[in-house]
Amino acid sequence: MYFLRTLCLAVFLAICAGCRSTGTQAGAAAPTEPGQAESNVGAEQVAVAASDAEPAGGGRSFAGNDTLAGSDPAAVVVPRAADSMAGDLLPLVRGMHGGMWSAIGQSRQGRDIEATRVGTGPLRVYLVGGIHGDEPEGRGSIDCLVEALAEGSIAEMASVRIVRDANPDGSEALTRGNALDRDLNRNWPASNFSVRSGNGERPLSEPETAAIHADMELFDPRVVIVFHSARAGPFVNFDGPAGELAGAFVEAASRSESRWHLVPEMGYGTPGSLGSYVGVDGGIPILTIEFRRGQKAELVLAAAVEGVQAVIRRAAIAN
Numbered sequence: 001m002y003f004l005r006t007l008c009l010a011v012f013l014a015i016c017a018g019c020r021s022t023g024t025q026a027g028a029a030a031p032t033e034p035g036q037a038e039s040n041v042g043a044e045q046v047a048v049a050a051s052d053a054e055p056a057g058g059g060r061s062f063a064g065n066d067t068l069a070g071s072d073p074a075a076v077v078v079p080r081a082a083d084s085m086a087g088d089l090l091p092l093v094r095g096m097h098g099g100m101w102s103a104i105g106q107s108r109q110g111r112d113i114e115a116t117r118v119g120t121g122p123l124r125v126y127l128v129g130g131i132h133g134d135e136p137e138g139r140g141s142i143d144c145l146v147e148a149l150a151e152g153s154i155a156e157m158a159s160v161r162i163v164r165d166a167n168p169d170g171s172e173a174l175t176r177g178n179a180l181d182r183d184l185n186r187n188w189p190a191s192n193f194s195v196r197s198g199n200g201e202r203p204l205s206e207p208e209t210a211a212i213h214a215d216m217e218l219f220d221p222r223v224v225i226v227f228h229s230a231r232a233g234p235f236v237n238f239d240g241p242a243g244e245l246a247g248a249f250v251e252a253a254s255r256s257e258s259r260w261h262l263v264p265e266m267g268y269g270t271p272g273s274l275g276s277y278v279g280v281d282g283g284i285p286i287l288t289i290e291f292r293r294g295q296k297a298e299l300v301l302a303a304a305v306e307g308v309q310a311v312i313r314r315a316a317i318a319n
């Protein structure tokens with residue numbers, strides 16, 4: 001773990017130095033990234049004007065409890081030194097979380113789907129590090145993000161359940177779908193679920209979605225955040241009553257890269273998506289974070305940390 005902490009610290013130092021020296025211009029030097037094979041079946045290509053609004057569902061809420069939030073031994077709180085960039089670094093130097101992951105299920109090919117929890121606050125946030133295997137950008141920030149969320153004031157505001165990678169088989173093979181080429185973001189029990197090739201024969205037919213669904217119901221989140229990446233990124237899409245939270249993420253992420261923006265509608269249908277299930281049907285705010293394909297790791301990490309912390313601060317006020 002020493003290596004991980006050192007790495008996180010080094011990356012944070014680089015980010016902070018970059019933020020101080022360049023402000024919102026930090027991301028302006030990377031307009032294109034070569035070699036981004038777009039095997040995304042058009043799913044994250046944005047047409048902002050079009051609407052794919054789904055009819056509101058039955059107001060589903062997660063009928064879980066606070067068992068996880070109240071008893072997970074992985075929860076660690078470290079006193080915060082100061083509300084400053086320098087203060088943010090101190091817990092990283094000390095190290096807190098220690099990478100305590102546990103399996104909540106297995107993939108088609110038997111790989112563990114790992115989850116952990118950080119913080120002890122009353123706001124329950126569920127964060128998925130990645131659901132499409134060919135979108136590695138967000139997943140790469142997860143370990144450092146865990147360390148950042150385990151610190152003082154943020155940890156006191158929120159309990160964050162984090163699934164490191166919802167699609168470990170796809171991540172290994174760099175494919176959008178799982179080992180059966182099922183799109184795990186089309187396999188949720190939303191009212192708009194569509195039986196078609198690639199979506200699964202029924203909602204939660206895939207072991208990955210079934211495991212995360214069960215874990216999510218138990219955790220009973222008030223906010224859900226999912227990491228993706230897209231060539232049209234970086235932007236934030238949302239479902240449910242999440243406009244303010246999405247705006248908070250964009251505002252914070254823009255400090256490290258000015259191209260972050262809000263995309264209220266993806267412009268195409270997303271039947272059986274997590275956003276449809278949680279946000280449209282369930283009425284729970286869910287943010288779809290689309291990092292830019294090939295975005296520099298330090299910019300992804302800066303946006304992830306600053307953005308998620310901003311969402312927590314905003315949501316905690318209303319919680």
Ligand SMILES: [Zn+2]
Nearest residue numbers: 132135228229
């Ligand atoms: Zn995606």
